[in-house]
Amino acid sequence: GGGDLGKEVLERLRRAHRLKMEDFVSSYVNLTTGSPFRVLVATILSQNSTDKAAMRAYSELERSVGLTPEALVRAGLRRIARAIRVAGLADAKARAIRELAALALRLGDPNLKGLLESGPDAAREVLLRIKGIGPKTVDVLLSSTGTLDTIPVDTHVRRVAQRLGLVGERESYERIKSRLEEVFPPGTRYEAHLLLIAHGRSVCRSRRPLCDRCVLSDLCGYYRRAAGGS
Ligand code: SF4
Numbered sequence: 734g735g736g737d738l739g740k741e742v743l744e745r746l747r748r749a750h751r752l753k754m755e756d757f758v759s760s761y762v763n764l765t766t767g768s769p770f771r772v773l774v775a776t777i778l779s780q781n782s783t784d785k786a787a788m789r790a791y792s793e794l795e796r797s798v799g800l801t802p803e804a805l806v807r808a809g810l811r812r813i814a815r816a817i818r819v820a821g822l823a824d825a826k827a828r829a830i831r832e833l834a835a836l837a838l839r840l841g842d843p844n845l846k847g848l849l850e851s852g853p854d855a856a857r858e859v860l861l862r863i864k865g866i867g868p869k870t871v872d873v874l875l876s877s878t879g880t881l882d883t884i885p886v887d888t889h890v891r892r893v894a895q896r897l898g899l900v901g902e903r904e905s906y907e908r909i910k911s912r913l914e915e916v917f918p919p920g921t922r923y924e925a926h927l928l929l930i931a932h933g934r935s936v937c938r939s940r941r942p943l944c945d946r947c948v949l950s951d952l953c954g955y956y957r958r959a960a961g962g963s
Contacts, residue, residue: 739916745948746928758784768844782820790820805834829865853881876923884913889933898954
């Protein structure tokens with residue numbers, strides 16, 4: 734069944750990749766600060782960017798503005814945007830971060846721990862009202878903080894899952910996520926998310942994937958098709 738395949742994929746990816754938390758900005762910020770508010774800021778910064786650029790933007794924002802809701806609301810959009818420029822989409826991200834800061838102030842919940850304690854569904858509903866916070870950003874928050882056992886679907890996760898044949902082409906975010914939740918057993922899903930990203934970055938790259946070095950090639954539909962066609 735799906736569970737066996739998931740376990741096999743996990744075991745092989747664990748052997749192939751050593752996860753370093755510094756390579757995953759949301760996870761890193763969660764482990765070093767324990768603040769859901771800061772994890773959300775980091776995750777917003779990482780949208781359509783690399784974790785490396787997001788990490789630099791996060792540090793610069795902390796240095797030049799500060800990462801408390803008060804400091805961010807006081808700073809104004811231009812200063813926030815200037816601090817986070819390296820991560821791209823700076824104006825839109827500055828608006829989302831500032832709106833998030835205003836929410837935290839309004840709730841009297843500066844690190845948003847109370848919001849997470851209200852449960853994943855309630856937290857999701859509140860956060861999705863902020864423009865610039867979508868389902869993936871919420872899922873990264875919920876899974877990296879251990880609030881919900883799920884697999885956020887980023888560009889690497891989507892590509893690797895599609896090539897392996899675990900999901901079809903052009904499927905919705907929610908469809909891919911629920912399919913991957915069937916494949917990867919409870920308790921392994923956030924790790925599966927990180928391992929699929931690591932695999933997508935270093936081996937199953939968008940262009941010219943390194944299939945000859947891939948520990949999953951005998952399970953992979955893309956590889957079978959490529960081999961059959963050669
Ligand atoms: S065999 Fe190639 S396409 Fe398939 S998962 Fe590995 S690197 Fe990706």
